[in-house]
Amino acid sequence: MAAFRNSLGLRAGLLSLLIFVGIVAFWQIATTPTAGTGPALDPEYAKLLGAAAASGTKSAMPTPADIGTTIWKHLVDPFYIRGSNDKGIGIQLAYSLGRVLLGFALAALVAVPLGFLIGMSPLIYRALDPFIQILKPVSPLAWMPLALYTIKDSAISSIFVIFICSVWPMLINTAFGVASVRREWLNVARTLEVGPFRTAFRVILPAAAPTIMTGMRISIGIAWLVIVAAEMLVGGTGIGYFVWNEWNNLSIANIVTAILLIGLVGLALDQGLAWLARLVTYPE
Amino acid sequence: MERPLISVEGLARRFGDSAQPAVFEDIWFGVERGEFLCLIGHSGCGKTTILNVLAGLDRPSAGAVIVDNLEIDGPSLDRAVIFQGHALLPWLSVMGNIAFAVSSRWPKWDRTRVQDHARRFIELVGLKGAEGKKPSQLSGGMKQRVGIARALSIQPKMLLMDEPFSALDALTRGMLQDEVLRICADTNQTVFMITHDVDEAILLADKIVLMTNGPGAKIAEIVVNTMPRNERHRNDLHKHPQYYAIRNHLVEFLVNRSRAFDQEIAGGGYDPRRLKLVKPGLMSVKLAAVNPPAEVVTLTTGRRQ
Ligand SMILES: Nc1ncnc2c1ncn2[C@@H]1O[C@H](COP(=O)(O)OP(=O)(O)OP(=O)(O)O)[C@@H](O)[C@H]1O
Ligand SMILES: [Mg+2]
Numbered sequence: 075m076a077a078f079r080n081s082l083g084l085r086a087g088l089l090s091l092l093i094f095v096g097i098v099a100f101w102q103i104a105t106t107p108t109a110g111t112g113p114a115l116d117p118e119y120a121k122l123l124g125a126a127a128a129s130g131t132k133s134a135m136p137t138p139a140d141i142g143t144t145i146w147k148h149l150v151d152p153f154y155i156r157g158s159n160d161k162g163i164g165i166q167l168a169y170s171l172g173r174v175l176l177g178f179a180l181a182a183l184v185a186v187p188l189g190f191l192i193g194m195s196p197l198i199y200r201a202l203d204p205f206i207q208i209l210k211p212v213s214p215l216a217w218m219p220l221a222l223y224t225i226k227d228s229a230i231s232s233i234f235v236i237f238i239c240s241v242w243p244m245l246i247n248t249a250f251g252v253a254s255v256r257r258e259w260l261n262v263a264r265t266l267e268v269g270p271f272r273t274a275f276r277v278i279l280p281a282a283a284p285t286i287m288t289g290m291r292i293s294i295g296i297a298w299l300v301i302v303a304a305e306m307l308v309g310g311t312g313i314g315y316f317v318w319n320e321w322n323n324l325s326i327a328n329i330v331t332a333i334l335l336i337g338l339v340g341l342a343l344d345q346g347l348a349w350l351a352r353l354v355t356y357p358e
Numbered sequence: 359m360e361r362p363l364i365s366v367e368g369l370a371r372r373f374g375d376s377a378q379p380a381v382f383e384d385i386w387f388g389v390e391r392g393e394f395l396c397l398i399g400h401s402g403c404g405k406t407t408i409l410n411v412l413a414g415l416d417r418p419s420a421g422a423v424i425v426d427n428l429e430i431d432g433p434s435l436d437r438a439v440i441f442q443g444h445a446l447l448p449w450l451s452v453m454g455n456i457a458f459a460v461s462s463r464w465p466k467w468d469r470t471r472v473q474d475h476a477r478r479f480i481e482l483v484g485l486k487g488a489e490g491k492k493p494s495q496l497s498g499g500m501k502q503r504v505g506i507a508r509a510l511s512i513q514p515k516m517l518l519m520d521e522p523f524s525a526l527d528a529l530t531r532g533m534l535q536d537e538v539l540r541i542c543a544d545t546n547q548t549v550f551m552i553t554h555d556v557d558e559a560i561l562l563a564d565k566i567v568l569m570t571n572g573p574g575a576k577i578a579e580i581v582v583n584t585m586p587r588n589e590r591h592r593n594d595l596h597k598h599p600q601y602y603a604i605r606n607h608l609v610e611f612l613v614n615r616s617r618a619f620d621q622e623i624a625g626g627g628y629d630p631r632r633l634k635l636v637k638p639g640l641m642s643v644k645l646a647a648v649n650p651p652a653e654v655v656t657l658t659t660g661r662r663q
Pocket of ligand 2: 405406407442520
């Protein structure tokens with residue numbers, strides 16, 4: 075008992091469990107079909123939702139049990155392919171993840187060296203600053219039409235959109251990290267007559283690595299947010315397309331499943347980068 | 359005229375535009391081969407700035423530093439620096455920090471050779487067993503030792519030290535001073551060291567350069583430490599017959615003359631290119647012989663017994 079009272083983790087875990095149970099119970103009560111007295115729907119909305127809701131016998135909102143079965147169904151067979159519009163949720167997630175990782179990797183390839191340059195040279199910093207300031211706040215989706223027009227390929231266009239949205243945090247953080255490397259560390263390298271490349275890789279890169287990793291963590295978070303919207307726009311494959319498709323099928327249970335999985339994958343990406351960041355962080 | 363190993367000639371440094379007063383101006387002094395020279399002066403007078411110029415990390419606004427008859431135009435592995443803050447790379451271990459210096463000095467050496475060499479210097483400063491530790495896991499004194507080991511490991515022609523012991527407690531400071539003294543004597547290092555500490559200067563230095571307060575700081579004079587190296591021991595330094603005379607001279611300078619030096623030289627006779635070499639230690643012995651003051655008598659007799 076004393077151990078329980080002392081362990082914050084244990085108590086927080088129990089509270090989380092209680093909140094979860096509460097939500098599920100509320101949900102269950104709210105979605106339990108009440109024969110005959112269906113929710114009074116706005117006719118426009120009812121038309122949109124289609125027959126199931128309009129009939130009023132059953133809410134379009136699935137019960138927690140429905141969701142449970144749907145999740146189970148997806149989990150036991152995540153990678154099936156039954157035609158171009160009916161692929162397992164695992165496959166759709168893999169498409170999205172692939173695009174995000176590819177766009178992110180390309181962005182890192184551009185942002186880290188360019189950030190190095192900006193951080194080392196006040197001239198280049200000043201010259202590029204107006205471009206960065208104007209382009210950074212633009213929603214990445216605003217690039218989509220331009221990308222579709224020039225690239226003429228929806229898959230590559232969505233990778234480009236990921237690239238564009240992940241490039242800024244990495245670029246800015248790299249430049250900042252490089253510019254704020256302690257003068258005395260650089261002086262150590264200078265008194266040892268270390269050449270510019272060795273200084274870049276042995277002193278500046280490790281010194282700026284924690285800041286760069288923070289930028290990468292922000293980037294991958296944004297990229298995972300953006301990919302869902304991008305795939306809703308371009309269609310075809312991916313978890314964003316899946317969500318949109320299930321909306322058209324009015325399968326709320328599938329949508330909720332997708333939401334949970336998107337959250338979990340986002341969490342995993344974030345934790346993965348947090349782990350990498352811890353590897354390169356040094357205490358001073 | 360033959361030049362000393364390090365020759366500082368007409369050095370001036372001002373920050374900002376030329377309307378700003380110079381931090382120091384018209385600085386001339388030399389460091390002979392094998393000599394241990396201390397620069398003493400108040401905080402902010404420009405000591406670190408001079409050291410940075412000697413190291414090649416900073417450029418003077420006027421004048422030059424000639425080393426081995428060549429004007430320096432950048433940092434060199436011949437001149438190792440021990441920084442005021444220890445300046446260790448925090449992501450590298452003790453071994454990593456020193457190996458980085460060693461492999462910069464001898465780029466062709468393989469890994470084992472670099473590590474063997476580094477290990478020798480880690481042992482020299484008494485850090486055996488701490489090779490794998492990161493700087494954040496070390497005490498202040500240990501960090502400073504790593505800095506010293508790093509500077510020595512590249513086997514430089516001269517050492518430039520910026521208040522290397524000022525952040526340490528008295529006991530650690532004493533130990534490290536002894537070590538540095540021993541190492542410098544063994545390898546006949548030429549050393550330029552900055553300090554605030556009068557006793558440290560008397561213990562370590564062969565010559566003590568006195569710098570006046572800035573802006574527009576000058577070198578007032580050079581005090582020759584007439585106490586021979588083998589008679590300077592940390593624990594009974596104060597028993598040496600010359601000690602109080604030298605100490606009083608230095609303290610008098612720091613307390614009064616460093617501030618009012620411009621008035622002192624107003625009458626003329628000061629030439630920054632030909633600085634007075636003063637030997638307060640010998641003065642005291644002569645004075646003591648003619649007209650012995652009580653304090654000196656007890657000290658000298660105490661010594662002679
Ligand atoms: N980069 C710089 N820009 C402008 N002024 C500077 C710069 N570096 C030093 N100064 C000025 O030059 C003067 C001398 O500084 P310096 O660091 O050489 O002093 P110091 O004698 O080493 O002092 P301390 O004993 O406290 O270390 C100070 O007044 C300082 O404000
Ligand atoms: Mg200083």
